[in-house]
Amino acid sequence: MEIRQEREQDYPEIYRLVKEAFAASQHADGREQDLVEALRKGSAYLPELALVAEEDGLLAGHIMLTRAGVGDAPVLVLAPLSVRPEFQRQGVGTALMERAHEIARARGEEYILVLGSEEYYPRAGYRPAEELGVTVPEGIPSANFMALRLREDAEPLGGTVAYAPEFGL
Ligand SMILES: CC(C)(COP(=O)(O)OP(=O)(O)OC[C@H]1O[C@@H](n2cnc3c(N)ncnc32)[C@H](O)[C@@H]1OP(=O)(O)O)[C@@H](O)C(=O)NCCC(=O)NCCS
Structure with a gap:
């Protein structure tokens, strides 16, 4: 399996992949594939951190990390x-996250935030964002709002998250 940056010719396959992945997911709003396309066109998009996992010419998975902020600090949102x-359940999601973490660390990024399963993301090092000083957005269970600190010497965070406008939050 190869993990690489997404390319323009992948976009239609990524659209279908994201739609299919979330079709059976209980927390999905059914528009994740449109979110990917919108984020790509916006200023929060970081091409280096939009990755695909390719297996025998077929795209198995996709991950996107975009720019956001907490107070004055730039952070990433997964x-x-x-x-x-x-x-699924063959390590593809974990491999995509690990590669994204590596790239983010090499860029000097300090934190990644994620909203998702409190069972899945802690395996990759995420913990409740509240413990790292981030205010939990209203209406979200604090256990599902997580953060990963990429550098031991990262300044502590404080404040609320400003997401890319494409999230509509
Ligand atoms: C969630 C998702 C990205 C995980 O990717 P994956 O490649 O299947 O996961 P991995 O193989 O790296 O890890 C598998 C482990 O994570 C756990 N896991 C997988 N999906 C999970 C989920 N939705 N919730 C909680 N735990 C999950 C399983 O326990 C599994 O371990 P096991 O097989 O030993 O029981 C993938 O299942 C997916 O695309 N789901 C639909 C879309 C989605 O929900 N995305 C995440 C939004 S928060």
Whole structure:
């Protein structure tokens, strides 16, 4: 399996992949594939952190990290993470996250935030964002709002998250 940056010719396949991945997910709003396309066109998009996992010429998974902020500090937001149903539970999601973390660390990024399963993301090092000084957005269970600190010497965070406008939050 190869993990690489997404390319323009992948976009239609990524759209279908994201749609399929979230079709069976209970927390999905059914528009994650449109969110990917909107984020790509916006200023929060970071091409280096939009990755696909490719297996025998087929895209198995996709991950996107975009720019956000907490107070004055720039952070990354991981969303969405999608694995094609027939490739789920084979480590694809974990491999995509690990590669994204590596790239983010190499860029000097300090934190990644994610809203998602409190069972899945802690395996990759995420913990409740509240513990790292981030205010939990209203209406979201604090356990589902998580953060990963990429550098031990990162300044503590404080404040609320300003998401890219494409999230509509
Ligand atoms: C969630 C998702 C990205 C995980 O990717 P994956 O490649 O299947 O996961 P991995 O193989 O890296 O890890 C599998 C482990 O994570 C856990 N896991 C997988 N999906 C999970 C989920 N939705 N919730 C909680 N735990 C999950 C499983 O326990 C599994 O371990 P096990 O097989 O030993 O029981 C993928 O299932 C997916 O695309 N789901 C639909 C879209 C979605 O919900 N995206 C995340 C939004 S928060």
